[in-house]
Amino acid sequence: MTNNILELDHLRKNFGGVVAVSDLSLNIAKGAISSLIGPNGAGKTTIFNLVTGFAQPSGGHINFSDRRINGMKPHAIAGIGISRTFQNVQIFPNMSVLENIMVGRYLRSRAGMLYSCIFPPILRNEEKRIREDAEKQLHFLELEQYADTPAGSLPLGNQRMLEIARALALEPGLLLLDEPASGLNARETIAMGELIGKIKEMNVSVWLVEHDMDLVMDISDYVAVINFGGLIAQGTPAEIQRNPEVISAYLGG
Amino acid sequence: MNPAEANLVDLVQFFFMGIQRGCIYAMVAMGFNMIYNATGIINFAQGEFVVLGGLMMVSLTMALHLPIVLAFILTVLFVVVVGVLMERLTINPVKQPTVLRLIIITIAVSIITKGAAMMFWGKGSHYMNHFSSAEPLDFHGATILPQTLWIMGILLLVVAAYVFFFNFTMTGKCMRACSINRDAARLAGIDDRKMVMLSFALSAGIGAVAGIIITPVIQMDYTRGAMLGLKGFGAAVLGGLGNSTGAVAAGVLLGVLEALGAGYISSHYMDAIALVILLFVLFIRPSGIFGSSEAMRLKEF
Incomplete structure (x- = not known):
């Protein structure tokens, strides 16, 4: 190594x-x-x-x-x-700030596609866990007050923070x-x-x-x-x- | 019954007829949107999904005498498999996917599917039992078929499932993310090709449901796909391409306008009315009545 x-x-x-x-x-x-x-x-x-x-x-x-x-x-x-951000911010503008980060955590969740189609109740727990993780991430970046705001309406500085938060959500x-x-x-x-x-x-x-x-x-x-x-x-x-x-x-x- | 009352009864009757067809257009339009959002293309085989759903349901219930619920599930699964195969075999392998190339492929798939349906189910139209009674219910002089109530109820269920899926499940959120910004979604570790496959699966599933619920009232045959697809496409454009709540409203609206036109002008012009509306929308407000022109400019198609 x-x-x-x-x-x-x-x-x-x-x-x-x-x-x-x-x-x-x-x-x-x-x-x-x-x-x-x-x-x-x-x-x-x-x-x-x-x-x-x-x-x-x-x-x-x-x-x-x-x-x-x-x-x-x-x-x-x-x-x-390996995670990354872009020179011109690449976020999902019409999704909420929290949802942006949740999507970033997708890979770290067990909810595979087939899995989530077959076991919806389990999925809801999964969704809850992902949501909690994403909220922690928001707290780390001091963006909590924007959780439900559409990401596209944030000022650029916060959009960049959000993009980084999403990248970090991937661990x-x-x-x-x-x-x-x-x-x-x-x-x-x-x-x-x-x-x-x-x-x-x-x-x-x-x-x-x-x-x-x-x-x-x-x-x-x-x-x-x-x-x-x-x-x-x-x-x-x-x-x-x-x-x-x-x-x-x-x-x- | 005085003439004013009779007129009102006519109006209500046309309205019921319009809603019945409109629900189907709405579901076809949702199918169009799902694939459009994932890939940016219009899937011209969308109407074929509806036909396959209808014909398969006819075989399972009328020939094999399976219970309706079981046949319903098996039919949807069958068409979903067809949708997935279509994506894996014809869309996924394309080396340099451009919008035009992919659209032409979907036209080819629609022709092939239509041919296969003709070989398997024959040229005749197929009758299927209504889900419950075929006796019309009386509604202040106008009549409504129980099947129409089934159609409306199932549309509501499909819309509810759709909203739940895209807003409250991770897979749904990821599909939305993928359609908003594909590069960012890939960076978040989302396999965009898988999302495209899933969009074909869901879209085929919705098409199958539409075919299953409409078959008892229209009698399905292998040629129906083109016109159903076209009307559904009209609804999708009217609602603003990619906008699924718009598509549902526009689908029902289109069905009602069509029925009113058929009732008050001439039923010969029924298909023409929907298409004339489509043309006017394209001339006057190409982003659709419920779509924003800004969102339209961002799309490549």
Whole structure:
């Protein structure tokens, strides 16, 4: 058993002739907050899509907890413990906040499709348990007062919190956050940073793509920098901030 | 009876007739919506589910003399299996599923099913006993068949089950989630292909129920699917595609308008009336009378 929860091994992705990810090898440490930064179009979101099964790699491998996951479907990858949020919030706007989280707990419930068709009374207990779990989740994110509100009518900051809550409802080992602070104001960004810290304390490894450098440098244990789909540098935030290559390619730009 | 009273009795009579047919359109429309919400396509084999339900019920009750409740359950199961097979064999294997491709496949399935039904049940129309008495009940001079009451009651049960399923069960919530935002649902670990299969199963089940309850009053034959499907589609569009409460209201409304038209204009125009209404809705308010135009813009179809 290694100390890495996720290993990318010579990962490649081409879209036609365009190389989005080129020969990327990168490890994500277990129990830590890792960040992935790079200029726009560097391939960050593509890497997240490859890891979560929304896109298939053109070459190379992805291992999660020493298990090869490339080629698996998104719902199967979610099933083994990788959860994610999107850059533009993906929630179920016309379902209530509580229902959004309950759907996130679907995989952790025993109520399979056949099962729930055959045993409706048992299902109701199941439903109650899921509801209680979801309420705990809401409490953790301090969103209780919105439980019955349609998710689409929440302010953006709370929608992001909700998306994270739904992702956490899956009880993932690894949580990928795609620009969690984009569109948030300063106060909301600070709250987001605190939340990510709390998630780490829950023993969930976090991998973050973010443009807000203050946030990244503040909360990350490790930072990796990519450009044109390839790795430029990796290390602790302090090392990255001193790295001349990074400064010229990105920070100093 | 004075003329004013006679007119009123006529009106009530047409109304009953309309409700009876409208309930069926409502159920067909619910079936359309279920698959539409899961896949974004219109399943043109929806009417065939109704026919299969009706014909199978005829065989089980009239030829094999099974009790109605048992035959009802077996028939619904049979059509559900047909629906699941349809999805597994013709929809699921499609490599690059586009809306147009899938719709054309459903048309093919409808033609094949119709052919198979003709081979098995023959070209004649099939009579089936009413669930209870076939004696019309008197209602202030107008008459209503006990079967019409059965149809209304079963529609209410189906709607109640539908509401319960989508709002109070996890599987139902997951199906809703999948139709609202498929990517997010997959991230939550929901297998979207399984949800599509389930939507075909449920939709076939509702179609079967519609076929079973209408057969005693219309006598089922293998060609009925197209017209029932078309009227149900009209109801689905009228109610706003994907909106199932709208579909139920629109289905009943369409049935009543059709019956009034048949009664006061000419029964020859009965089918035309429903289709003219459908055309007007498409011209004037394509999102349906109960649908929001905003929701419509978000859909791909």
